[in-house]
Amino acid sequence: MLVDTHAHLDDKQYDADRDEVIKRAAADDVKFIINMGADIASSRKALVVADNYDIVYAAVGIHPEEADGMTSKDDYILSELAEGKKILAIGEIGLDYHFRMDNKEKQKNVFVRQLDIARQLHLPVSIHARDAHGDLMQILKKEGRGVRGTIHCYSGSMEMARELFKMGWYIGADGPLTFKNAAKLPEVVQKMPLERLLLETDCPYLAPVPKRGKRNEPAFVKYTAQKVAELRNIAYEEVSRITTANAETLFLER
Numbered sequence: 001m002l003v004d005t006h007a008h009l010d011d012k013q014y015d016a017d018r019d020e021v022i023k024r025a026a027a028d029d030v031k032f033i034i035n036m037g038a039d040i041a042s043s044r045k046a047l048v049v050a051d052n053y054d055i056v057y058a059a060v061g062i063h064p065e066e067a068d069g070m071t072s073k074d075d076y077i078l079s080e081l082a083e084g085k086k087i088l089a090i091g092e093i094g095l096d097y098h099f100r101m102d103n104k105e106k107q108k109n110v111f112v113r114q115l116d117i118a119r120q121l122h123l124p125v126s127i128h129a130r131d132a133h134g135d136l137m138q139i140l141k142k143e144g145r146g147v148r149g150t151i152h153c154y155s156g157s158m159e160m161a162r163e164l165f166k167m168g169w170y171i172g173a174d175g176p177l178t179f180k181n182a183a184k185l186p187e188v189v190q191k192m193p194l195e196r197l198l199l200e201t202d203c204p205y206l207a208p209v210p211k212r213g214k215r216n217e218p219a220f221v222k223y224t225a226q227k228v229a230e231l232r233n234i235a236y237e238e239v240s241r242i243t244t245a246n247a248e249t250l251f252l253e254r
């Protein structure tokens, strides 16, 4: 069975058929799904979805695109939401300089504050990093000390991945691994220790081949698992056994 370690089932694209989407995942060998928060409202909604389905868990967090409006009052709300019994992580949090370059300091500040919340609550984190790998590494080495987690939708180099693994971090692979124009990720997946790999969909975005361009959903995590098996020349069952054990180690063990 597989784990979708990063999904956005609270997205309004599922309002019409969320129930079917989640049942399809359960019927298609998905053991559990972690629904990420992106701001306070979607973190609350993630909790509601998790409360309604056994296989859905939640993370709460402020996405870097939402960093501007975040105040210390939100830190308090987040820590309170994070006490929920189906909360497995703080996420998604991080840095996105592709989206915006003009508020780097604010993004860093909001990211570091959420790393503090994760450390205090002994929760792992799911990190979004786009065009910001230098600052990410600097922050993880300093303010990220004592925090565990994953760099989701990994787009960095093998060299950076090696550094992350030494520091105990995981990386997440999703749809882009299956794309014809995939950049560095296939090489990273080929060479890395599988004990550091997590699977995810980031649904509704980034549907893997052969569903590319369509709305993504947790059941499609199998296509990314198949691609990993192909790249590593090992059985699909082996990929699912290892990545599911990794997800359970990171998110279920305290």
Ligand SMILES: [Zn+2]
Pocket (backbone or CB within 6 Å): 006, 008, 036, 092, 202
């Ligand atoms: Zn995401």
